[in-house]
Amino acid sequence: MLIWRLLVSAILIPLFAGVFYLDSRLGASAPILLALFIFLAIFGAREMVDLLWTRSFTPNRLIVSACCVLVTAAAWWGRFGHMPIKIPSDDNTLSQVMLAYAMTILVLFLLATYRYREPGASMETLSAELMIVSYIGVLLGVVAQLRWVAGSAAGYLVLGSLIIVTKGGDVGAYTLGRLFGRRKLVPHLSPGKTWAGAVGALIGSALGAVLWLSFATPLFTPTGSATWQAPAWWSSAVYGLILGTTGLVGDLCESLIKRDVGKKDSSSLLPGFGGLLDLMDSVLYAGPVAYVLWKALPLATWLPIDPT
Template sequence: MQSSPVVQPAKKSRNLRWRLIISAILISSLGILFYFDHKIGRSAPVLLLLCLFLAIRGSWEMTNLLKTRSFQPKFLLVALGSVSIILATWLKPLGIGETQGVDLSYLGPTMLTFSLVMMALFMMSALRFREPGQSMETLSAEIMSVVYVGVFLSMTAQLRWVAGPQAGYLVLGSLIVAAKGGDVGAFTLGKLFGRKKLNPLLSPGKTWWGARGALVASAFFSWLWLTYMPPVFNPNWEACPWPLSILYGIVVGVVGMLGDLCESLIKRDVGKKDSAPLMPGFGGILDILDSVLYTGPVAYLFWSLFPMASWV
């Protein structure tokens, strides 16, 4: 009985070190991949391959996660739909990746493909129908899976071109650094000081101190990245305006926490702890990318509407 107060902090410390080390490795690996992809040019083949892998793996995790009660989503259908939406993002004849700036008017290929995928899912559900009681649940699970994996991932990937092809990884990096920095800040302060739970029924591990840590860390890393990295990409580029950099970080931090809670909603409702046992302490791909995927559309909207890029 006397040893438990000592063992628990030691365990927390080991978990914290493990998460910090793995986060550093993952972000560094992405940085290397993005560097080579930036050198190749605006077609971004490395990013395409990465997104296709994430779409397939994410589809597998989501369909396995949702196979409970009357939900029986088909991995092949969800994976094909998600991959199709990702490929639509790279459709050069329709303008994606070929212009100096990509704004809200360039979402046509993604939305067109999404519409066709929805039609295909409805058609397959109709062909599979045998008796009442399961079709709508399974169809709903498949549609949600395609949206969560395919559409969210596609919107995140389109940050590669939203502020011009040369600034693609400056923009995409800003989201990853702010979102994952917020995750690290939330985990760090939550484990060190957190007592009061943020939402104990949905996600008992999250605390109000963790939420504060997420906002502060997201704002700080966003400001740091958008202040000092633009000249690294191009000596003629100026830093993003600091009020917008901080506001962007706060928005990413808030939406990232919501994304984390929304993924927790899925896992809690189906009675599972992680989306998949991919990495100890992190779970599956969807557990690692939840804050990034959920924030992708908001980041795209932010860069489209606000004068973040002084070089455009």
């Protein structure tokens, strides 16, 4: 199992690195990243529909997938040429994401009224559809903001930090959990998780953050500018500890969904990992927290300090 996990990681990490490199060469509009996020929105929504297709939940796969794509892609509204919705000066398109989300709420309620036939199923299905759009569409839309939160040149330094920190936490949790795991963390929800694994997640996340932000920051220096100064080690460590905790909770939250519907994995897409959602759970959950931390902590040392 461990060898297979390492093999899959050895394939996926260079693949994502290559996609990020190509996209960075195409400018701040990030068209390849948009295509990647649309792919994640479609297949993430499909997996979630399959997970929740039980009891009285019957979410519509096509409608939910379209809504997730709309909300996720809203992070790019205004980034390609002249569009009626403009990007604010700070590159923050969260308002577009929330507006798209509000529109999908209207659409889903309207379709629920059209599909209604008898009492007993409409609210369950509508609730499932709203949850899928919230979990997949909104969270992906917020994660996309990391591409611009610290300036367009540093987009993949920031996105890379999220992936490195959360996956470093996964490696740390797996390693210490296997070596020293005895006491269960939440036995009814996720029997395989232990307190030792939780400690390993924090160590792996903090170490990953310090190493990534210390050594990768100079690699994202804009052409013709002075070398960027890496963040202080303590701010990187705090960033890693908070994201490590958040990623661990995100993993448990996806376990909650799977356990409640009686399934072990979201799908069998990646043997040893499970489905796409099993791979993305900690990243999705930690994305909004990472956005806040890049605003609150002195991580973007290359940006001028706002006197206000």
